[in-house]
Amino acid sequence: MYKISKKSKQILILGVSVMTILFIIYKVIGRNEQSIEGGHGNRRDAVEDIIHNEHDLAESSHRIEELEEKIAVLEKRIPRTYQDVKYLNYLTRKRILVTGGAGFVGSHLVDKLMKEGQEVIVVDNFFTGRKQNVEHWIGHENFEMIHHDIVHPLYIEVDEIYHLASPASPPHYMQNPVKTIKTNTIGTINILGLARRVNAKILLASTSEVYGDPEIHPQPESYWGHVNPIGPRACYDEGKRISETLTYAYAQQENMHVRVARIFNTYGPRMHMNDGRVVSNFILQALKSEVITIYGSGEQTRSFQYVTDLVDGLVLLMNSNYTQPVNLGNPVEHTINQFAEIIKDLLGGNSKIVHLAEVQDDPQRRKPDISRAKKYLNWEPKVSLNIGLQKTVTYFREELRKFKHSQRNKFVDEH
Ligand SMILES: NC(=O)c1ccc[n+]([C@@H]2O[C@H](COP(=O)([O-])OP(=O)(O)OC[C@H]3O[C@@H](n4cnc5c(N)ncnc54)[C@H](O)[C@@H]3O)[C@@H](O)[C@H]2O)c1
Numbered sequence: 001m002y003k004i005s006k007k008s009k010q011i012l013i014l015g016v017s018v019m020t021i022l023f024i025i026y027k028v029i030g031r032n033e034q035s036i037e038g039g040h041g042n043r044r045d046a047v048e049d050i051i052h053n054e055h056d057l058a059e060s061s062h063r064i065e066e067l068e069e070k071i072a073v074l075e076k077r078i079p080r081t082y083q084d085v086k087y088l089n090y091l092t093r094k095r096i097l098v099t100g101g102a103g104f105v106g107s108h109l110v111d112k113l114m115k116e117g118q119e120v121i122v123v124d125n126f127f128t129g130r131k132q133n134v135e136h137w138i139g140h141e142n143f144e145m146i147h148h149d150i151v152h153p154l155y156i157e158v159d160e161i162y163h164l165a166s167p168a169s170p171p172h173y174m175q176n177p178v179k180t181i182k183t184n185t186i187g188t189i190n191i192l193g194l195a196r197r198v199n200a201k202i203l204l205a206s207t208s209e210v211y212g213d214p215e216i217h218p219q220p221e222s223y224w225g226h227v228n229p230i231g232p233r234a235c236y237d238e239g240k241r242i243s244e245t246l247t248y249a250y251a252q253q254e255n256m257h258v259r260v261a262r263i264f265n266t267y268g269p270r271m272h273m274n275d276g277r278v279v280s281n282f283i284l285q286a287l288k289s290e291v292i293t294i295y296g297s298g299e300q301t302r303s304f305q306y307v308t309d310l311v312d313g314l315v316l317l318m319n320s321n322y323t324q325p326v327n328l329g330n331p332v333e334h335t336i337n338q339f340a341e342i343i344k345d346l347l348g349g350n351s352k353i354v355h356l357a358e359v360q361d362d363p364q365r366r367k368p369d370i371s372r373a374k375k376y377l378n379w380e381p382k383v384s385l386n387i388g389l390q391k392t393v394t395y396f397r398e399e400l401r402k403f404k405h406s407q408r409n410k411f412v413d414e415h
Helices: 006-037 045-077 104-116 170-175 178-199 234-254 278-287 307-319 336-347 371-377 385-410
Strands: 095-099 119-124 142-147 159-163 201-207 258-265 294-295 301-303 327-328 333-335 353-356
Touching: 006 159, 006 333, 045 307, 095 104, 095 178, 104 119, 104 307, 119 327, 159 307, 170 178, 170 234, 178 201, 178 234, 201 307, 234 258, 234 333, 258 307, 278 294, 278 336, 278 385, 294 336, 301 336, 307 327, 307 371, 327 336, 336 385
Parallel strands: 095 119, 095 159, 119 142, 159 201, 201 258, 258 327, 294 353
Antiparallel strands: 301 333
């Protein structure tokens, strides 16, 4: 059965009370007009009318009081389901902007900052992000969400900026390569400009893709990379490289406080189900007992970091004094073949594994050298692949269940 939410009930009660008041006012005015029109009528009628009107007004005031009481009771019943946040006073609390805060990584970062007691502003154009990722904070006094595309300038007051806005997975950033480049050039200039205007510290979410298909292994931050500037991934790889260049140019020229995180493959709840990357592909295929598809020989390697480890690293980097780029990733390396077996074992299904043609410019080896993060941030990943995958699988299962449910309830036009 269709369920009316508590908010809708409140709105309904308010609506009814407003209609009642309007109706009474209408009646009162009508009577007054009648009595004026019959100005020659007898005085007793007029007195009776006034008494009537007073009676109506008293009745409506009483009715309004009753309705106000009901609303107050209903308001108390609406559960405050926010997670606990620390209290910080105005001297210690920061106003922090998270661009791309409704995305996968951004929303976990928002959770951490909110729980710390900071004031958080999310700016997102919802290209790949979802309001659902941050809906649990909507209405909280420390939280604000702005629907905005960073390709256009933004004027707000903040103390710190985590600049994450950019599509991150190949199918998303390849869908509109020009827009990806605009977001990482014009968008980054706009956010750096904002940071300069308000003297805010800014952290850029860069990527291991700046190393391209690396010729040295593992990749330290001092490696300049091996990127094809005109390949299908160039819009993102070169976009992030120019974002880094812009960040350091602003830092040098405008004397700004900047941080650059080079993020390696990250997974966890709220990641996109259909982002075409290996973690989501394999989990979905195994959950649906479909064939697990590996592109190429499967001997290419990846290292996967759990999202809460990354978010801890981002906040440590922002709060550190270190200004050079820092790799944030999990150095435990797996071949794609091994990873397919891990997922199969975890889900216990009977999916077959098949190999398809190699993808163009697919990096063959990917593993971060995290000595810098260890040395300057005292950071290293804590969550094991097994624990992280279990949490991710639970999330995917629930999303699939919701999807099936929404499909069942979908309107089917039979004509
Ligand atoms: N997830 C990873 O494995 C990974 C790896 C390396 C780097 N990164 C970087 O981390 C950041 C976040 O990645 P993610 O995995 O959360 O991706 P995501 O796609 O889930 O989040 C990106 C967010 O940015 C928003 N966005 C995109 N273009 C925008 C624009 N023009 N204006 C405003 N908002 C815009 C999207 O709507 C989305 O909410 C990205 O900058 C990405 O390059 C992620």
